[in-house]
Amino acid sequence: MFPVNRRALLKTVAATAPLAFASPAEARVTRAGHVRGILTGAKALVDSLQAEGVGCVYGIPGAQANEFWDTMKQKGLPYLLCTHEFAAATMADGYARSTGMPGVLAVVPGPGATNACTGLGEALLDSVPLVAIVGDVARGEKYRPFQVHEIPVHLVLEGVCKKVLRITCVEEIPQIIHEAFRVSQEGEPGPVAVMVPYTILIDSAHFNAPPEGAPRRFWSDDAFARAVNLLACKDRRIGIYAGLGCMDHGGLLTEVAEMLQAPVATSVSGKGAIDESHSLAVGWGYGPAGTQVAEEIFAGVDTILAIGVRYSEVSTGFYSIPQKPYLVHVDACEDNLERVVPTTVAVHADSGLFLGALLGESARLTRCNNPALPANIAGAKARQLASHQASHSHPRKGSGGVDPMQLILAMNEAKRDDSLVFVDVTVSEHWAAEAFTVRQPRTYFNPTDNQGMGWSIPAAIGAQQVHRDRQVFTLTGDGCFLMAGQEISTAARECLPVKFFVLDDHAYHYMQLLQSAAYDRTTATHLAKLDFEALARGYGVGYREIGPGDDLCAEVSDILAQPTPILVRVITEYTSRPVRWLAATKSRYTTELSVGQKARFAARLGVRSLQIRDFSD
Secondary structure: OOOOHHHHHHHHHEEEEEHHOOOOOOOOEOOOOOOEEEEEHHHHHHHHHOOOOOEEEEOOOOOOOOHHHHHHHHHEEEEOEEHHHHHHHHHHHHHHHHOOOOEEEEEEOOOOHHHHHHHHHHHHOOOOOOOEEEEEEHHHHHHHOOOOOOOOOOHHHOOOOOOEEOOOOHHHHHHHHHHHHHHHHHHOOOEEEEEEHHHHOOEEEEEEEEEEEEEEEEOOOHHHHHHHHHHHHOOOOOEEEEHHHHHOOOOHHHHHHHOOOEEEEOOOOOOOOOOOOOEEEEOOOOOOOOHHHHHHHHHHEEEEEEEOOOHHHHOOOOOOOOOOEEEEEEEEHHOOOOOOOOOEEEEEEOOHHHHHHHHHHHHHHOOOOOOOOOHHHHHHHHHHHHHHHHHOOOOOOOOOOOOOHHHHHHHHHHHHOEEEEEOOOOOOOHHHHHOOOOOOOOOOOOOOOOOOOHHHHHHHHHHHHOOOOOOOEEEEHHHHHHHHHHHHHHHHHHHOOOOOEEEEEEEOOOHHHHHHHHHHHOOOOOOOOOOOHEEEEEEOOEEEEEEOOOOOHHHHHHHHHOOOOEEEEEEEEEEEEHHHHHHHHHHHHHHOOOOHHHHHHHHHHHHHHOOOOOOOO
């Protein structure tokens, strides 16, 4: 006989106890997404997520969520442990942007939720659908005061989410989870938080929750008719400005552009909505902040058809976008219409529905082929590329380094059409938006509006987790690296072959550019010189270094071809290369200063220009 000890007995009881409480019909999610059976709250929660087609949950377990995490393992719902809750939100963001489906994160209340808020805010301002499963303290009759992590976290979440939903009893779980996914995708996408008291996870109930309807798609017959009437006038020269709302409708967008013989510019987050090698694609923006090509070609446009785009501060270069005589603005979020740019026709409609309906009016809208237009675009693209390839002098003597634009051009040449490119908050993000040619939708990503530094590192890891066969790499700065670099250990642990390119100049160079122009000195911008090779060794990833004189195309191609995660230090020297976005923003900002404000700025700069001592740090 085998000896029976206390530990073995407890294991046997733990293994067989669920059978005593389970119905024979327990816990099966059908293809239709039906949640049925006698289930605990944790099992109902996992089944509900599986019914929504969730591919991975990102986060960190904790006291109020361990039942949920254990059930994910039991029921085979994939999850990825990160090192910080900011990364949980950002990994879910990378998942969402690259798949087009809501990303899911799971965190505990208190510090878990507050740490995640920067990533949730990025998703909110960048129109990215997320569902945050936030553990909660005991509520209702089981509530006791002074529980661990007990802060009014719902008030915090309300500032960075479209909606905060609170589960009050176990029976509500399937319906509320479905509502969270619907709200996250409906109209303008964004994050939704679902707060689940930990006591509900171990409660049980009988479920028979059928799948519910899809998110609503908005439409306005009257506004569409007025838009068609305006666009049908053949004397008007139309240009299309497409945002993230067009990302999943690239085929329709291209057909409409060809029908209207219209050049297509995108917002930064809309890059990829049209193949940027297409003869009518002109890059991002259409004013002085965007690409040189877009500004040049749209100078001849008098009518803008803006679809699925908000005209935010970043996408317009501090609202420096040119005003045209006519604007048709289409968006699934009514609150985004008629807010920034004077609008001729505002259309509250889903971008895909609108583009499809326009094609249905081809008899009225089709224009004769204009061979001069693609020829002019091709010429402008050639001039822009030559400008990007031109070398620029160093603004000051130094040890020398790589011009970030040359690295970006090498990356653009070396990447595949389906590579996933994550660009962080550095001054180089503006050069990257100009120089990267994006051929496919959902392959180029940038934290556009909340500008969360360090975003690209966890976002790329989150995407690589569900795109194992895709080439994934980041372009970030050393300042951003300090915000989230520890997450590279997650890539090492999970064998995720992300390539992390870090522009190393030991400074917040972006801030230096902004401060130098306004104050003739810099303050609090110098960073420590890091031993990146030692850090790579500590994180457990490969290490490469790129410096002046290296063959950038060969080095980048070889690095991207490696099957393992690699930290790449790029010895960087910023030159006098202009930044169109900064120049446009400065010009616009200056025009809004009063006479007195301008005088004070000028006087301060004049005095400081006479000082010998360098006050920069």
